[in-house]
Amino acid sequence: MSSTNETKKPNPAAETAEEQATAPDTAAEQNVQGETSQADQAPKAEGKPEKEKKDWFGKKNRELEAVQAKLDAAEAKNGELKDQLLRTAAEYDNYRKRTAREADMKFNDGVSHAVTQILGILDTLDMAANADCTDENYKKGVMMTLDKAAKALETLHIAEIEALGQPFDPQFMNAVQQVPPEEGQESGTVVRVFQKGYKIGDKIIRHATVVVAE
DSSP states (O other), X not given: OXXXXXXXXXXXXXXXXXXXXXXXXXXXXXXXXXXXXXXHHHHHHHHHHHHHHHHHHHHHHXXXXXXXXXXXXXXXXXXXXXXXXXXXXXXXXXXXXXXHHHHHHHHHHHHHHHHHHHHHHHHHHHHHHHSOOXXXXXXXXXXXXXXXXXXXXXXXXXXXXXXXXXXXXXXXXXXXXXXXXXXXXXXXXXXXXXXXXXXXXXXXXXXXXXXXXX
16 A cells, blocks of 8 residues: 555646646737737838828929929920010011112102103103194194103102192192182182192102192
C-alpha cells in the first residue's frame, strides 16, 4: 500500500488538455490584438490616398495657371501686333493719299503750264469766231478749231470758268470795269467777259477778266 506523502508523478495527458483549454483564449487575444493593430493602421492607409489626391489637384492647378499665363501673354502679344498692323495700314493709307495728291498737283502744274502757252491762240480764235465775217467757210473752220480745242481741254480735265451772268467772285474773276446796270441786271453781276478763265480741279490756270454791273 503506497504512502499518502508519496509525491505524485506529473500526468502529461492532463497538461496537454490544460494547454489546449487555454489555447483558445490566447488565440482570441491574438485576434483582438491583430484587429486593434489593423484598426490603428486603417486611418493611415486611408490618409495616404487623400494626400496624393490633393497633390495631384495642386499639380494640375499649377499646370493650368501656367497655361493660362502663356495664353494671356499670347493675347497681349497679339494685341500689340494688331495695333502695330493697324498703325502701319493707317500710315500706308496716308502715304498713298499724300503721294496721289502730290502726283495730281504735279500733273496739274504741268498741264497748266502747257495750256497757258496756247491760251493766247484760243483767245485769238475766239475773237475771230465772234467777228463779223462774210466768208462762211472761214468762220466754219474757226468754229471747228475751237470745238476741237474745247474737247482737248475737256480731256485734260480743264474747265472754263463760268462768269457771264454770274455774281462777281474775286476767287475766279478779275474785274477791269464797272458799268451802270441795264434793265434786269443786278448789281455785282458780270455783264461782259473780256477774256475767258480756266481751271483744272481747284487750281486756277487763268482768272476770267470781266466787266461788272455797279
